[in-house]
Each structure stands twice: as C-alpha cells, then as structure tokens.
Amino acid sequence: MRAESLAVWHKLGLLAVGVATLWVRPCSADDLWPQWRGANGNGIVPPSNFPLKWSNEENVLFRYPLPGPAGSTPVVAGDRIFLTTAAGDDLHLLCLSTSGQELWNRKITTGNQTARGDEGNSAAPSPFTDGKHVWAMFGNGTLVCFTVDGEETWRRDLQADYGAFDIQFGMTSTPVLHDGVIFLQLIHGPWNREPSVGVLAALDAKTGEQKWMVKRQTDAYSENKHSYASPVIYDDGTYRYFICHGADYVTGHDLETGAEIWRCGGLNPASNYNEYLRFVSSPAVGPGLIVAPTAKSGAVIAIRPGGKGDITGSEFVAWKVEEVTPDVPSPIVTDKYVYLCRENGIVVCLDSKTGDVLYKERTNGHNHRASPVLSGDRWLITSRQGVITVLKAGSDFEVLAVNEMKEPIASSPVIVGDRLYIRSFDALYAIGTK
Numbered sequence: 001m002r003a004e005s006l007a008v009w010h011k012l013g014l015l016a017v018g019v020a021t022l023w024v025r026p027c028s029a030d031d032l033w034p035q036w037r038g039a040n041g042n043g044i045v046p047p048s049n050f051p052l053k054w055s056n057e058e059n060v061l062f063r064y065p066l067p068g069p070a071g072s073t074p075v076v077a078g079d080r081i082f083l084t085t086a087a088g089d090d091l092h093l094l095c096l097s098t099s100g101q102e103l104w105n106r107k108i109t110t111g112n113q114t115a116r117g118d119e120g121n122s123a124a125p126s127p128f129t130d131g132k133h134v135w136a137m138f139g140n141g142t143l144v145c146f147t148v149d150g151e152e153t154w155r156r157d158l159q160a161d162y163g164a165f166d167i168q169f170g171m172t173s174t175p176v177l178h179d180g181v182i183f184l185q186l187i188h189g190p191w192n193r194e195p196s197v198g199v200l201a202a203l204d205a206k207t208g209e210q211k212w213m214v215k216r217q218t219d220a221y222s223e224n225k226h227s228y229a230s231p232v233i234y235d236d237g238t239y240r241y242f243i244c245h246g247a248d249y250v251t252g253h254d255l256e257t258g259a260e261i262w263r264c265g266g267l268n269p270a271s272n273y274n275e276y277l278r279f280v281s282s283p284a285v286g287p288g289l290i291v292a293p294t295a296k297s298g299a300v301i302a303i304r305p306g307g308k309g310d311i312t313g314s315e316f317v318a319w320k321v322e323e324v325t326p327d328v329p330s331p332i333v334t335d336k337y338v339y340l341c342r343e344n345g346i347v348v349c350l351d352s353k354t355g356d357v358l359y360k361e362r363t364n365g366h367n368h369r370a371s372p373v374l375s376g377d378r379w380l381i382t383s384r385q386g387v388i389t390v391l392k393a394g395s396d397f398e399v400l401a402v403n404e405m406k407e408p409i410a411s412s413p414v415i416v417g418d419r420l421y422i423r424s425f426d427a428l429y430a431i432g433t434k
C-alpha cells in the first residue's frame with residue numbers, strides 16, 4: 001500500500017485495511033465502513049453495542065429523508081457519511097454528517113432507469129472512500145471521484161471506455177478499492193453473441209487512469225452472460241486475487257495485470273444447463289476460503305487458494321453444497337462458519353471446513369435483497385419489506401430480535417462503533433442507544 005494511503009488510514013484509526021489481514025488483525029470497535037461490506041470487504045466487524053431492539057421510532061438517533069430510493073449501501077469515514085441516490089431522473093452523491101446534517105449534495109448525472117418495478121435503479125452500486133476522497137459509480141457507467149469536501153476530481157464514462165452496457169436489469173456491480181486501485185467488473189452482453197465476453201479493468205484511484213484492461217471469455221449463453229455480482233479481493237499475503245463472478249464461472253485474476261490465474265466452473269452444469277441462471281449474489285472470502293454462490297436454488301461452492309488453470313472438480317474445490325444458494329444476498333465467511341441468507345428468508349449455517357449443514361431454518365416469508373452483516377455474536381439479515389432479524393452467531397439457530405422499520409429496504413446495514421446505519425428507500429436512519 002502506498003505511504004500516503006497508509007497515513008490516511010492511520011489517521012482515521014483503522015487497524016486493518018483491505019482483505020489482506022481480515023483474519024490476522026481484527027479491527028477495533030471504532031472502525032469505519034469505507035466500502036460495500038465494510039473495511040475488510042466481508043460484512044464482518046468487531047463486536048458492537050448497538051441496541052438489540054429498534055424500530056423506525058425506537059432508538060433512532062436521527063432520520064434523514066432521502067430524495068429518492070436506491071439499494072446502494074452508505075459508507076462512513078470519520079464524521080461523514082456518503083451515499084448515492086436517485087432523485088427522479090437525476091442521480092446524486094450526498095454527504096451527511098454523523099449527526100444527520102446534510103453537508104453537500106451533488107447531482108452527478110441524469111438518466112436513471114428502474115428495473116423490475118421498484119426492485120432497482122441506476123443508483124444500485126455503492127460508493128467507496130479512503131477518507132480523503134469518495135468514489136461513486138452509477139448504472140449508466142458514470143464513475144466519479146470527489147474530495148470528501150465535495151470537490152470533483154475526475155470522472156469517466158465507462159460505457160464510452162469499455163462498450164455500451166447490454167444487461168437486462170441494469171449494471172449494479174460495485175467496484176472494489178484496494179491499495180489505491182479501483183477494480184471493475186463489467187460482465188454483460190447481447191444474448192445472441194458467442195462467445196460470452198466480459199471486461200475487467202483496474203484504474204488508478206487518484207487519477208482515474210487505466211492501469212490494465214482484460215477481456216473475460218466464457219462459454220455462457222442466453223441471460224447467463226449477465227452478472228449483477230460485485231468483485232472481491234482475496235489477499236492473505238501469499239495469494240492475491242481479483243475475484244470475478246458471472247457467466248457460469250468464478251475466476252481469480254492477477255492484481256497487477258488482470259491475467260486469469262484460475263477459473264472454476266460447474267456452477268451451471270452443461271448436462272442440465274439453465275439459460276436464466278444469472279449471478280446476483282457476490283462471492284465472499286475468509287481464512288483460506290473463497291465461497292461462491294450460484295442462483296435459483298443452486299449450489300454454493302468453496303474454493304481453496306493456490307490453484308492454477310481450470311480447477312473445476314479439483315482438490316482446490318473444498319466442498320460443494322446443493323440447494324442452499326442465497327441467490328441475491330452475499331455470504332459471510334468466518335474461520336468456523338459460512339452464513340447464508342437465502343432470498344426467501346431461509347438462513348443456513350455451514351461448517352466452513354467441510355460444508356456440512358449445521359442448520360437450515362426459515363425466519364420469515366419476506367424477500368431478502370440486502371447482504372447480511374456479522375458483529376460479534378450477532379448476525380443481521382434485512383428483508384425487502386423492512387424487517388431486520390438479529391440472529392445468534394454460531395452453530396445453533398436462534399432469533400434474538402425482530403425489528404420492523406416499516407419502509408422498504410434493499411441496502412445492507414452498516415455497523416460503525418455502537419451505531420447501525422440503515423438506508424431505506426425513504427430515509428437514512430442512525431440507530432443507537434440514546
């Protein structure tokens with residue numbers, strides 16, 4: 001990591017940066033939430049004293065009304081909160097204080113498009129920050145960089161750079177920031193073009209200049225050419241991968257060049273090929289493990305690092321469990337357990353070493369679009385209908401609390417210190433003990 005970046009994180013009080021040390025040096029309770037799924041990119045934060053019970057009135061520290069809906073997750077740096085949102089046809093980047101006051105609001109671009117009614121829009125990708133700058137990508141391909149004080153630094157049109165997006169429900173993939181580099185996954189394309197070709201790219205976060213671009217080819221066809229998943233970084237100090245998920249494969253790429261190191265198929269077997277098995281749920285990483293979901297009641301697979309070439313069915317596939325995929329929410333991976341929240345409200349706990357199912361239980365019959373988060377002995381799942389269920393972490397199923405926000409939610413909860421930030425379609429809430 002560059003010296004100036006290290007200084008920024010040190011100043012902000014972060015003890016662990018990126019996925020590289022997520023199982024070596026746990027973060028402090030005062031940690032920040034700099035990008036989707038948190039500082040370590042895995043939805044896991046240290047134990048927090050956020051209240052077990054809350055609602056849209058109880059234990060609310062502030063409620064900030066938003067100009068429109070989105071499924072993007074807010075990010076937090078110091079005393080500032082950043083989030084993207086739609087406002088009619090316009091797409092905005094907002095900055096609020098942690099006391100709930102608007103600091104600035106920038107209209108970034110126009111041309112918002114909705115998908116599947118109110119299921120999604122062009123403000124689906126989440127912003128990300130390093131404490132000095134904040135970056136935001138929108139579904140129309142606009143990618144911008146601002147200072148945390150609201151001054152624009154650079155912008156790019158990804159459709160102009162890498163080709164027009166052709167994806168049925170819009171480009172929702174959130175870029176990932178790692179060691180001063182922005183990694184992009186743009187997997188889409190017309191149904192009738194063979195073979196399937198996606199684009200992966202890396203940009204210098206400071207300048208926006210391209211560092212590398214590669215094409216990612218697969219034999220996927222029909223709707224499977226489309227991916228709504230976001231990339232993740234695996235970096236344990238020995239193995240370092242930019243992991244991409246879509247078009248029937250999960251692939252690991254070199255961080256410096258984008259060259260493919262390994263690929264794993266078998267996610268949509270040719271013997272029983274489902275032409276509509278597009279991936280939405282993103283992979284997740286843990287100690288020595290990369291967990292990749294599929295879709296539509298399919299399998300979840302776990303991959304060990306170290307493989308090269310086509311590792312499908314090899315010793316580098318630790319396990320495969322059928323009919324447990326989350327479909328939309330992304331997994332949580334720890335050294336002992338893999339937690340899955342299926343779209344239909346069924347939660348699953350797997351043994352991370354063996355893949356054995358420790359429990360599989362229904363919480364409610366709601367739709368679940370947001371990804372779960374884990375803090376200490378609690379993990380949280382969020383329904384589209386605005387119900388957040390708090391579950392006991394570990395091998396035994398236990399519901400600790402059911403909290404109703406009474407507003408639709410597609411965004412993942414954010415935990416910073418002893419606060420929860422919950423973004424509904426209508427407002428941003430700060431939840432804590434008054």
